[in-house]
Amino acid sequence: MLLMNHVSKSYRESRFFNKGNSMIRAVEDVSLSIKEGSCFTLLGKSGSGKSTLGKMLLGIEKPDTGEILFNGINVHKTTITERKKLQQSLQVVFQDCHSSVNPKLKIRDIVAEPILVNEKLDARQIEIRVGELLKMVGLSEEDMMKYPHQFSGGQLQRIAIARAISTRPRLIVLDESVNSLDVLVQISILKLLKRLQQELMLTYFFITHDLHVARLFSDEIAILHKGRIVEQLLVHELEHGKHEATKALLDSQLRIDCIHDHLELYEESKHEKKPVIV
Template sequence: MIEFVNVSKQFREGKWRGRKNNVQAVRNVSLQIKQGTCFALVGESGSGKSTLGKLLIGLEKPDQGRVLFQGCNLHEAGREERQRLRRDMQIVFQDPYSAVNPRMKIRDVIAEPMRVHFQYSAAEINEKVKQLLEAVGLDEKAGEQYSHQFSGGQLQRITIARAISIGPKVIVLDEVINSLDVLVQISILKLLKRLQQELNLTYLFISHDLHAVKWFADEVAVLDKGEVVDFAHHVKDFDQLTHPASRRLIEAQLPIVTQQAKEEYPVKKGLYVS
């Protein structure tokens, strides 16, 4: 479904002693992501993970190489094709509070993409917002509230509802559980797994939490200084990777939260686990 072909991206920083400093964020990256799978990108901070996610959804343009979605070059498509592609690909960011307009009611936050991409009536939008809130485990009354009235976990559910509101095929998950406490992280991952199965979604999961990656992802690539340095076709094989960057990540893991915690805090339809 998705292919990165020899993709490179460089950013220019401010001047130092009269010279512009160029930073190579991504260097000659080639990856393939299969439909209906969860592909994880892991690496230390600054390794280029988020840049690849932004290149995929069109927030950044590669300096070299191609980003293909179902065979279409995302950065050479015409206007109408780009509009369709934007509908097919969405992103959920790490910080849900900065990703939501605090002056908008939650129903308008979720409805905004539908108003942009579809010509639904007000009644149709209201019904779809109700269904989306239910799908992510929130009550209909949440639509009448504002972002400051929710916890981080609840608000991340709202951003997920917004992301799936227009029926995307691919969702970039950029450190989506990083700012949440451990038990809420589990509930969000279970929600995302259920939605993936129900909606046949493809995920690009950006994270440095190896416990989450091992539980959630199918394949994993390790980035270091903008390059793919290691790869596992099956995430269960991650601990067998040998590159120094992979070993640093493996050795830096904290002890895992017990399996009992995962079983005691399941995600159930209509229930939010706090």
């Protein structure tokens, strides 16, 4: 579905009291491919170039060299028709759910924004669609008339996910989408994303610095270090990674058993009492 060929991106370094002539290489000679229906994770510490790569995939940033192909279409060299198709097929869920929504808009209007751009529906049809989308992410139709400040962080992220799936995309970029949430809420959002992936036949490009989350959610993981992919592994191979950057990530994380314990508690609670959507 997605192919990156020798993609590189540099930025001009801006420092106080200098002319800003030096360059920072954010992404260097990255090549990878993503299979349809999979969850491909880009894992690396802060500043490794993960978000820059995600922005280039979405067409927000243009690579200095190389190309990014989505179903054979060059993301940065498109006709008007191809660009509209890409906007429908490629969506994103950002880390900060609060800043990704307009606080002055009702939830109905936030979720409906992409629909209005891509489809010609009347007001009643829009309300029906938004209500369906909210129910798909664990919220209710009544929530569409509320404002963002009336929701928790986990609920706002569900709203952001509802907006992302509103155009029936084929690939969603998840840019640190659960890292600002506490562990139990993270798990509930990851379970939602997995369910939606199966129901809607989605492909995920998951960006994170959290190895625990990557282990729970991914099919394949690429380690990004100083702008380069230094290792690419199936999720069950991660503990056998040989590169120093992979070993450093493994060493810096808490034991994975801690996350599994939380997941087991969550599963047990479902049989005792219906979990509250947070």
